[in-house]
Amino acid sequence: MSMLEGRRVLLVEDESLVAMLAEDILLDLGCEVVIAMRLEQALRNLQAETFDLAVLDVNLGDARSYPVADKLFERCIPFLFATGYGAAGVEPAYRTVPVMQKPYQKDDLETLLQHLLTCETSQRKTEAGSFGCSCTPHFNGSGRNQIRAD
Template sequence: MILQGKRILVVEDEPIIAFALEDMLIEDGADVIAVGSLQDGLANARDERFDFAILDINLHGEKSYPIAHELGRKGVKFVFASGYGDAEHPSELAHVTTLTKPYVLAEIRDMAVAG
């Protein structure tokens, strides 16, 4: 249970994918908040405390970059996720890792616990 005690924000607009990811993270001990829209993700990023976040890049046609900026401002580690492979992000976010769906728990663990 490598993710034991980690509070993780999941922003994913596909419910089946969100549920599967949430279950995977909970089974590994994480406390998960999963939302499906840019607005809900941004509100949670502003108002809650997280140790890590996974942000689907494309949320119903909107980019998750405002959430990334808020998390970065608060010093929260995060990764992007995409079903389309590595994406080209704005220059200030070019350093952020992009996980390719389907999600692999070992990759998430590595990112969430990395220094």
């Protein structure tokens, strides 16, 4: 049994085909998935439900997912950003949050989500307003992950 089995994941993704792909991957990993395609919907879901993990697309049409990230941080729910632009697509204040470059790859997503559940040092907000983790994985889209010690 995988450590992801039965975990509730908030998936915030505005592109329907991309959301379906990510949902299929998460379901294959044994997760329960709640999809939000708009910022307001994600914030409502987060307020109404309990989640173990979250995967946030950075760009949601004309909005960004940073308000969701802030709420996840406040609730100590591990999360990652997913973007086609990689780490460069994330505002500097959030650059220490794990980033997975799209398109979603099952092995990369599984490894990163497991890491989020087992990382000894959880994400925290620093005095400068950014987040930090002592062991932040970054996926470069090549199928290989790189763990960066911050």
